Amino acid sequence: MIRGKFVVACAILAFAGTVDAELNQDQAERAVETRQSVLHLMGWNMAPLGAMARDRIEFDAARVETNAARLSALSQMMADAFAADTRANDVTTEALDVIWEQPDDFAAKIQNTIDAGNGLVSAAATGDEGAMREAIGALGSSCGSCHDDFRLDD
Numbered sequence: 594m595i596r597g598k599f600v601v602a603c604a605i606l607a608f609a610g611t612v613d614a615e616l617n618q619d620q621a622e623r624a625v626e627t628r629q630s631v632l633h634l635m636g637w638n639m640a641p642l643g644a645m646a647r648d649r650i651e652f653d654a655a656r657v658e659t660n661a662a663r664l665s666a667l668s669q670m671m672a673d674a675f676a677a678d679t680r681a682n683d684v685t686t687e688a689l690d691v692i693w694e695q696p697d698d699f700a701a702k703i704q705n706t707i708d709a710g711n712g713l714v715s716a717a718a719t720g721d722e723g724a725m726r727e728a729i730g731a732l733g734s735s736c737g738s739c740h741d742d743f744r745l746d747d
């Protein structure tokens with residue numbers, strides 16, 4: 594964990610002063626691994642909430658509250674996790690080039706998910722199941738809205 598943070602910090606520092614410099618292969622692979630890890634954890638925390646919203650599993654307000662807090666924290670890592678531009682590297686990724694071609698649009702999508710995550714945290718704090726279900730739907734839509742434009746279709 595410490596080592597991972599150190600490596601990421603170094604990658605960011607190495608990148609900071611030289612905006613146009615390409616990442617070497619090792620840096621690019623670590624950058625992809627880092628952002629996919631953040632998204633993987635977002636998917637892991639979102640999956641049970643989506644299943645609750647669709648009545649596939651029993652609604653569990655305590656779990657909603659826990660996962661909402663995690664999703665709020667994780668979504669705030671997205672901007673940093675995508676800072677490294679890997680367009681020029683030979684990496685296996687579903688991230689489309691348009692992420693770095695239209696950074697303002699991408700940042701707006703991130704902000705939507707941060708806001709929706711915070712909305713779910715607030716809804717969970719009220720204990721109102723209907724409000725939580727609605728907020729889960731809004732959060733899920735914010736994920737899909739970014740995937741539509743910025744992630745390779747499956």
Ligand code: HEC
Binds near residue numbers: 625632686703743
């Ligand atoms: C701002 C854009 C954006 C938002 C918002 C976003 N994603 Fe993604 N997501 C991506 C991109 C781009 C990838 C592909 C990353 C790659 O392959 O390098 C991705 C990949 C993923 C993956 C696959 C990760 C892996 O293991 O490779 C999952 C799961 C995922 N997203 C879930 C979510 C969930 C759940 C949310 C909302 C809570 C969300 N995403 C919000 C852009 C976004």
